[in-house]
Amino acid sequence: MAATKMAPRSPIARDRLVTAGGLAAIAAAGAIGLVLFPNDLGFLTRVLATALLVLSLDLVTGYCGVATLGHAALFGGGAYASGMLAAHGGIQDPLVLLAAGLAGGLVTGLVSGLVILRATGLPQLVLSIAVVQLASALANKLSGWTGGSDGLSGISPGPLFGRFAFDLWGQTGYLLGVALLLVVFAALRALVLSPFGLLCRGIREDVIRVGALGARVRPALVAMYGISGAVAGLGGALSAVTTGVVGLDSLSFERSASALVMLVFGGAGSLGGALVGTVVFQVFEHAVSAANPFHWLTLVGLLLIAVVLFLPRGLQALPARLAGLVRRRAAPARGGA
Amino acid sequence: MELLRVEALTLAFGGLRVAREISLALASGDRLALIGPNGAGKTTFVNLVTGQLAPDAGRIVLAGEDVTRMAVAARVRRGLVRTFQISRLFRDMSVRDNVLLAILQREGRTARAIRHAATDRTLVAEADAHLERLGLGEVAGDRVGAIAYGQQRLVEIAIAVALRPKVLLLDEPAAGVSRAEQPRIVAALAALPPDIAVLMIEHDMDLVLRLARRVVVLAAGALVFDGSPEAVVSDPGVRAAYLGSYGT
């Protein structure tokens, strides 16, 4: 009796447990990074910023089924909003700069959502590429504001809470990134499990069925694009605040495409998958490119092919897949039936 | 009270005339069976009424309001609900979540984005009650894609009922459902509020006789009969329509 009472039986309790587990895993991974790789905190902070971008992409692609190769526009929108406020507005409070990134991402998300969602399927993909290329061209053109191809510099955030300076070792930036990721993860878990999140998952699966329930699809998708933009914008702002520069690469097609690769690698439609995909992919890339500067791209390509072929639902499906293998091993006698 | 009226609904796919000036009215309490040979245009008729397809000509009036140009979802929110001949369900969601989403949508709660979808226990209990009645209590927590097709057909019905329709259009609800499970459909439909209007496309005459008090026959896009279930069996025009469509 006591055992069945202990086990979480309602879906809410089970989902809460998953959220708590995810938060614990992020905190633990954050601590490991801090203790074991004190010299790589700059790289790890870039991973955290990218993780926010990939989470953001997961919201529209994984949860809503919107195909996009232009998602870095939202990241760049946040990075430039935050960077320009610092460089031209003289704002130094890092939290204000993060808020500016969130707002910049939100606006970019809503605008690009309104454009991209006019189409579906392949035309949608093409529109998304056009959006990020246009954003990039615009940032290049407005070089007086953005620094153009030289990048935007002169971002010098003051100490966090007036106490913790963004020093050369990057501890403050790294811890800020981990904290941001914890907050965003908790918020997005609540979002995807909410009635709105359920509706979005329905939209991904069958738009006609959703319409037959009486739900309006486009407003829901645009709203999700706005939220997604806020998350990506936070990532862009984190990058701007911690590196002190914003370059055109922050809203490039390449960054958009690599975000999609990391999402598929980890498993679209799962927040944990987005995070695992980002971390494993970037760490693997980082390690392999250092160890083997000539063949690292080949190795990354092979890893991707292996994951996509053997784990079509991404790395997040690995535990279930292994459990299945073990179970089959355990009961070989019935294998032929 | 009249709930649905279609006037001279007309549609052609290229040269194929799939709806020829179909006129039909449904009143509160009606239980109507729409029958006709394969390819007669029955599903097309439902798609026209719900707005999935736009007619070339004609009018659709729902509870006194002209909805001919209205979007599908807006008609649903006014009480016009349909099921699909081939199940359209959220296969990656649990059976319960499929019904819960319908209820949340009906209650106008799908814009809520903070608390868990299952927070309101009365709504979850309602979803479970719909599933229980259709014999799906056991699989409520299973992924829809993992349950038998016959059970998926029943989930279609649970969703439609959960939307609390004023006018319910059922496209072959029993197709793919085993004989043993058919009484569940009969029971679920019998439990609907008596004042709604139900139109059911069905090939199984047993079910038609059990559920319908009026039958209309569609053949090659045109209505050729409107009368009692008893009369339809012996009507020479209907027989000719079926024979004709199979003969050519």
Ligand SMILES: Nc1ncnc2c1ncn2[C@@H]1O[C@H](COP(=O)(O)OP(=O)(O)OP(=O)(O)O)[C@@H](O)[C@H]1O
């Ligand atoms: N989108 C479409 N484009 C062209 N032709 C179509 C389309 N949808 C249906 N048809 C054709 O219209 C005719 C009517 O189809 P419909 O599905 O309405 O028939 P039905 O009476 O529901 O048949 P069944 O009993 O097989 O379900 C068929 O000849 C079908 O091939």
Ligand SMILES: [Mg+2]
């Ligand atoms: Mg049909």
